[in-house]
Amino acid sequence: RKEVEQDPGPFNVPEGATVAFNCTYSNSASQSFFWYRQDCRKEPKLLMSVYSSGNEDGRFTAQLNRASQYISLLIRDSKLSDSATYLCVVLSASGGSYIPTFGRGTSLIVHP
Amino acid sequence: NAGVTQTPKFQVLKTGQSMTLQCAQDMNHEYMSWYRQDPGMGLRLIHYSVGAGITDQGEVPNGYNVSRSTTEDFPLRLLSAAPSQTSVYFCASSRFGVGDNEQFFGPGTRLTVL
Numbered sequence: 101r102k103e104v105e106q107d108p109g110p111f112n113v114p115e116g117a118t119v120a121f122n123c124t125y126s127n128s129a130s131q132s133f134f135w136y137r138q139d140c141r142k143e144p145k146l147l148m149s150v151y152s153s154g155n156e157d158g159r160f161t162a163q164l165n166r167a168s169q170y171i172s173l174l175i176r177d178s179k180l181s182d183s184a185t186y187l188c189v190v191l192s193a194s195g196g197s198y199i200p201t202f203g204r205g206t207s208l209i210v211h212p
Numbered sequence: 213n214a215g216v217t218q219t220p221k222f223q224v225l226k227t228g229q230s231m232t233l234q235c236a237q238d239m240n241h242e243y244m245s246w247y248r249q250d251p252g253m254g255l256r257l258i259h260y261s262v263g264a265g266i267t268d269q270g271e272v273p274n275g276y277n278v279s280r281s282t283t284e285d286f287p288l289r290l291l292s293a294a295p296s297q298t299s300v301y302f303c304a305s306s307r308f309g310v311g312d313n314e315q316f317f318g319p320g321t322r323l324t325v326l
Contacts (some may be wrong), residue, residue, distance in 0.1 A: 132312060143302055143317035144255070158247060179220025187254065191311050199270065204254040
């Protein structure tokens with residue numbers, strides 16, 4: 101079983117819709133959590149970190165549920181430009197370092 | 213600042229050939245990493261470095277070597293290319309830890325092994 105799991109989608113939504121993605125992780129001792137965005141054939145870029153208390157950045161809200169071991173990303177008022185793949189990243193201890201594990205990504209398509 | 217740069221952008225190799233993928237960053241980051249991305253697999257960590265002279269293996273290190281002689285450069289060597297190494301390779305750097313806080317990625321190298 102992969103350590104970090106995401107529904108690959110695609111999620112196909114109209115402009116203005118609200119859409120939510122979940123990401124589950126298996127290592128209960130995981131330390132930090134992030135959402136990255138990756139456009140087609142481009143490099144990933146940090147979208148937002150995920151804090152225990154939840155955090156919001158404009159139309160984007162990220163939440164962490166340690167008891168159930170998942171993180172979520174909510175996008176409100178979807179724009180065409182939100183079309184991308186959203187990667188969940190979980191940081192866990194490995195030897196003397198904290199190592200990131202990426203999920204496979206969730207594809208979002210926003211249509212007019 | 214150029215950020216993280218990678219060369220080449222595209223490469224075709226024959227089975228058994230060797231080559232080096234170059235990665236450089238100008239942000240004075242201590243932490244650098246190499247990932248491969250295959251369709252449906254997400255990014256997988258190959259090797260990482262926590263500073264000049266210090267490297268360690270990630271999830272899929274077999275068939276690859278790295279070295280870190282300077283803070284800026286982190287080359288990835290394919291010793292004897294195999295078709296299974298056909299992939300997109302991303303180099304990344306970060307300030308506070310391997311993958312901690314924000315990672316900055318290069319534009320990637322698309323490698324095909326025939």
